[in-house]
Amino acid sequence: MGVIGKRVAYYPGCSLEGAARSYDVSTKIVARELGLELDYLEDYNCCGAMESKNVTFMGTMLLNARNMSLARKQGHDVIVAPCNGCSFSLQRAEYFLQTDGKVFERVNSLLREGGVDPLDKIPETYHILEWFYHEAGPQKVKEKTKRPLRGLKVANYYGCLYTRPHFYAKTYAHAGGQEEEVRPRRRETADDDEHPYYMNALLEAAGATSVEFEPMHTQCCGGPHSLSDEQVSEKFVMMILQTAKRNGADIIATECPLCHASLEMYRHRLMMKGVPDVDVPAAYFTQLLGLAFGYSANDVKLKDNLSDPLPVLKRLGLA
Amino acid sequence: MAIHERSLVEPERIVRKERLVIDGVDVSGDWNLIILPRVINDYDLDFAKEIINSPDGKTINQCYQCSYCTASCPVHNYWDERYNPRHFIYLARLGMIDELQKRADVMWRCVSCHKCTHRCPKGVLVEEVLKVILRTMAKKGLIDEYPSKKFDKFFTESVLEYGRIEDGELLFGWIEKQGYNVVKDPILKKPIPFLGETPEWLKQLVMKPIKSMNVSFLVLNAKHMLFHPRTKNWNKFKQVLRKVMQEEGALT
Numbered sequence: 304m305g306v307i308g309k310r311v312a313y314y315p316g317c318s319l320e321g322a323a324r325s326y327d328v329s330t331k332i333v334a335r336e337l338g339l340e341l342d343y344l345e346d347y348n349c350c351g352a353m354e355s356k357n358v359t360f361m362g363t364m365l366l367n368a369r370n371m372s373l374a375r376k377q378g379h380d381v382i383v384a385p386c387n388g389c390s391f392s393l394q395r396a397e398y399f400l401q402t403d404g405k406v407f408e409r410v411n412s413l414l415r416e417g418g419v420d421p422l423d424k425i426p427e428t429y430h431i432l433e434w435f436y437h438e439a440g441p442q443k444v445k446e447k448t449k450r451p452l453r454g455l456k457v458a459n460y461y462g463c464l465y466t467r468p469h470f471y472a473k474t475y476a477h478a479g480g481q482e483e484e485v486r487p488r489r490r491e492t493a494d495d496d497e498h499p500y501y502m503n504a505l506l507e508a509a510g511a512t513s514v515e516f517e518p519m520h521t522q523c524c525g526g527p528h529s530l531s532d533e534q535v536s537e538k539f540v541m542m543i544l545q546t547a548k549r550n551g552a553d554i555i556a557t558e559c560p561l562c563h564a565s566l567e568m569y570r571h572r573l574m575m576k577g578v579p580d581v582d583v584p585a586a587y588f589t590q591l592l593g594l595a596f597g598y599s600a601n602d603v604k605l606k607d608n609l610s611d612p613l614p615v616l617k618r619l620g621l622a
Numbered sequence: 623m624a625i626h627e628r629s630l631v632e633p634e635r636i637v638r639k640e641r642l643v644i645d646g647v648d649v650s651g652d653w654n655l656i657i658l659p660r661v662i663n664d665y666d667l668d669f670a671k672e673i674i675n676s677p678d679g680k681t682i683n684q685c686y687q688c689s690y691c692t693a694s695c696p697v698h699n700y701w702d703e704r705y706n707p708r709h710f711i712y713l714a715r716l717g718m719i720d721e722l723q724k725r726a727d728v729m730w731r732c733v734s735c736h737k738c739t740h741r742c743p744k745g746v747l748v749e750e751v752l753k754v755i756l757r758t759m760a761k762k763g764l765i766d767e768y769p770s771k772k773f774d775k776f777f778t779e780s781v782l783e784y785g786r787i788e789d790g791e792l793l794f795g796w797i798e799k800q801g802y803n804v805v806k807d808p809i810l811k812k813p814i815p816f817l818g819e820t821p822e823w824l825k826q827l828v829m830k831p832i833k834s835m836n837v838s839f840l841v842l843n844a845k846h847m848l849f850h851p852r853t854k855n856w857n858k859f860k861q862v863l864r865k866v867m868q869e870e871g872a873l874t
Contacts, residue, residue, distance in 0.1 A: 317789075321789045358771075359778065366863070522735075532731060606831070
């Protein structure tokens, strides 16, 4: 395989430098172990996530174009983001910049006005899971595994925006509707759109067992409404956690700091209310891979997880 | 224009009578249901035009009302059947603003999961279109402030100010906007998590890293709460960003 490149620009996003520090640390560990290089995007700004785009269109284009411009300045064609929201925002900007000439011109002139280099080329954005799978793959993970996650039953939670929508994530080649030049094409490296399996494959290579988790593996956790629409978010998270628990999962593996925070926050609130079958803890998939590669629970900052997956992992002798 | 949308028939327009004779013919029984005629003449055709002219809303006209979006929508399926993306697109294209306004209490509930956009067979960016409809309604003053918009604005203002967001500030700032009494220190005006009337679940969550003696985590987040992380060289870019957002009417 190997079509993305071993050395890429790394856009961590705001979350990973604060509350989701464990994801950042464990991602760096896994990348190093797999022989991949992350080039930190200096002086990046927030991508606008799922919130700013509802308020302003051009503003989000500008926010993301600035990050793209920084990546080009550091000599990269590829940006890798570990957060679903960040990769979505960058891919969304990429879509509109590529398909709408007017937007592209406007953005470039505004970038120049703001003291940032205009874009000579639009860099492509990948989710870090896609990058790990294609640049290292399950085989490499298997080679590096020193302490297999034997007996650990994992529910792999992908969240919404890792595979959706296909216009941005390029997971599916669509037939209808749009003109030839703006019609999306499937990216060779992309995951399956309705049945993603990259995380399953990587964690299974590290010795874990995946439990049946469809269709909740791509069900929304409340996302941008986790704070503003508590009733809906609570119901969605309850459905996700209960499906995982009732399918026998010990732990939920996540790949997005927002999903992770939402799951942990509402797990706590649901447990306070006494809702049954919601006590499955959550951990980032990189944390689990880090453990399999022989790192300690402290190295991958398992203590940071508010849902506390340590007892489960200790019981199985994995941490 | 004939009404061909069942949900446009208001309950009070459906008449059922025990005994009914029309022009000397007895139509009692199964035939006694009558829908009173309704005249609609306040179509706002400019509304759809405004949506079509925005870069993220221009795919609205590709919609052929198949309802795949609604069938996929988790808010429709698991929360409220009145949340119906297909219907909102239909109403927006016709320019039936009053009907959209009647659904204002559910219209904002989209969680941006993009199942609709992903599965649309006609290539409509459904999620984007729905947000443009809401944005346009808000701009024209046709819809009251709704919770998600409050949060979106709060979030965007933080991005605009610092270039980056900070989880603690977002959480406590939002709690404060919800009407909780958040106590702040007098000098830096930063929230103190343990004082004031923060909700119980949040207090317990804040206590977790303290109980597990996770010192480095606490130090990092306390540092971020005290000194907001910033993007360097942000000021010049901020001016441009603010200008663009003002043009779009995003800042009020």
